[in-house]
Amino acid sequence: MVSESAEFKGIGANDESAEAFGSRVRRAVIWRSGSQILAQIITWGSTLLVIRLLDPSDYGLFAMTQVVLAFLAFLNGWGFASALVQSDSVDPFRIRQAFGLLLLLNALLAAIQYFGAPLAAAYYGQPMVAELLRVQALLFLATPFIALPEVMMSRALDFRRQAFVNLLAALAGAGTALGCALAGYGVWTLVYAPLAMFWTRAVGLTLVARLLVWPSFDFRGCGQIVGFGSAVLFSQLFWLVQSQSDIFIAGARFDAHALGLYAEALFLAQIFMAKFVPPLNEVAFPAYARIKKDAAAVRWSFLKTVRILTLVAAPFYCGLAVVAAPMVETLFGTKWLGMVPYIQLFALALILMTVQILFAPVTNALGKPSISMFTAMSGAMLFPASFLIGAEWGLIGMAWAWLVAAPLLLVVTARLSAPLIGVSLWDVARAMLPGLAPALVMALGVGFAGQAIDAMGLAAPVQLVLLVALGALLYGALLWLLERDALAEMVRLVIRRQAATADAPAQDAI
Structure with missing residues (x-):
């Protein structure tokens, strides 16, 4: 007992x-x-x-x-x-x-x-x-x-x-x-x-x-357990339709070798969103539940989470897109190079998907799991439809479908969730901008450098090291020049100091 x-x-x-x-x-x-x-x-x-x-x-x-x-x-x-x-x-x-x-x-x-x-x-x-x-x-x-x-x-x-x-x-x-x-x-x-x-x-x-x-x-x-759990259950069902429909559709149309390249490219591209964001959401859910009666604290904490996570996710995904070829050859070998075009497309779409999944812990903690259910339902319609259309152009068409469906789902999620959280679409966009804008500029610079380095005939591991180092330096320099406040906020989080901002509520929950 x-x-x-x-x-x-x-x-x-x-x-x-x-x-x-x-x-x-x-x-x-x-x-x-x-x-x-x-x-x-x-x-x-x-x-x-x-x-x-x-x-x-x-x-x-x-x-x-x-x-x-x-x-x-x-x-x-x-x-x-x-x-x-x-x-x-x-x-x-x-x-x-x-x-x-x-x-x-x-x-x-x-x-x-x-x-x-x-x-x-x-x-x-x-x-x-x-x-x-x-x-x-x-x-x-x-x-x-x-x-x-x-x-x-x-x-x-x-x-x-x-x-x-x-x-x-x-x-x-x-x-x-x-x-x-x-x-x-x-x-x-x-x-x-x-x-x-x-x-x-x-x-x-x-x-x-x-x-x-x-x-x-x-x-x-146990009505409360069943009621809350049922809403979460249906959210998970719709999420699974969204996330597994591409493999379900492709599995009956393409051979195991081609599907393996697509599936592993998706697994690799999703590593940040699937492996590192859910643990943060596990902490966020009980934390939001603790401060759910303080609307200002919930709003401030949510936007801070979006801002800081984008500062990390955006350079990761943008960098992944431009170093995919030398990275795959270095880590997995030449037999896996067929993953490269898939990774590049997935990486760009997953920047938006990473932000999209931050809404559910807030709305669930505020006692409205039905909002997460409806956003998941939207994804369960958008993604399979996009995949069915994209499949007409092969697996690469299905990868392109991610770039169509991901931004649409983020907009739908924000429109449904924002009123409860007390934010607007513009608030979410502004929270993403400090990380996203420098990351895109960094990706352009590393992409051009990658073409020059590749023309030199250097080995894939050497190319990878040079491009990663260049990307880290360029992104850090851009943050220092353009987004110094955001950089300072991330540093304060790492060294576990509380930010001394005038507009922050007393509960620094997230």
Whole structure:
């Protein structure tokens, strides 16, 4: 049995000072983002070795299974558990109810995936897909033991203990991936590594949170959990339609090798948005929930988040677009050079997508998950329609579809969310400008330099080092000359000093 221990009470307390809460949020960001960066270094160290040992067709087969896995995973009940974060208070019985929901849903999903795997294999015309999916059903059985302790520790903004478990899981996954690839397991390498990570996290988080509880299957009185979770669930469903529809459409039209190039290009381009922004949103959600009654604090914190994140995301994506060719040749080898045109298009679109996903934690924390649901619904219509049209010009046409759909979705999201947050489209654009404008100028300069360096016949690793160094120097110089205030704000965040701005509310939450 679990009691509502002191570590899970703090988030809703009213007696915590704004300064103490701001400090707690910054520590949470440092632990969550810092551990994520270190975990990604570990994972990518392994990935760079594994990707040289496997073939694009292996990644193509794996991408086909991920569409099925993702469409089932939206029902895994994580949204029901997240309702515990948004609530002002939580009692032990509600925790047991949430655990019961998680166990039932994920056992059902594991069974559906196991027995339905042949249908997916028939759609793709790849018998191997059925075998892969049946083993991957084990991922669902680990989910309840990850979701509940992670949500409860996030509620208390306790990301330190999560960080240690996540690093251990990254080591387990990286070691499994490298060992399987060297042993010649082929596509199974991509299946066993996530299983090792998931189950390591499941055991580790359950132990460090001390949250091994008896589930309750008495769901009377859990209307708030179901109501909030249902809105989040539908948001996730629409998001999955948006994010997986390109692979679903392409999987039946193009061969596994070509699809593997496209899928890995998308994975590489999305690394910042998919790996580093969600951990920040995990901190942002409970932080916004804590200050949800202070409209000025919510508005100021949101715009600050957009401004600082764009200062990092814009140069990353613009730089990725112009150094894609030497980077792919250096890191992955010449057999992966077919990814380059896809990466360049994805990178430009993902600048806008990175900002778009910052809205959901705010609107959810303010008790309006329906807004996130409607924005996700818009994406579920815009992206598949764009992909279907783009597919007429091949996979490159589908990559171009990202550049059409991404800005449209950002505008729709901002129009729906801005009134609740208290901002306008112009406020969001102004928050993005300090990072975006210098990044675009930097990309032009590095692009012209890249053409000159390539004409010199230098090796790809040398080109990559020179271009990255030039881009960093040029972007830093442009920030110093044109956006010195924004640069100072980012420096203050890094060294953990509170900005002394006259218009900032007392709660420096995000």
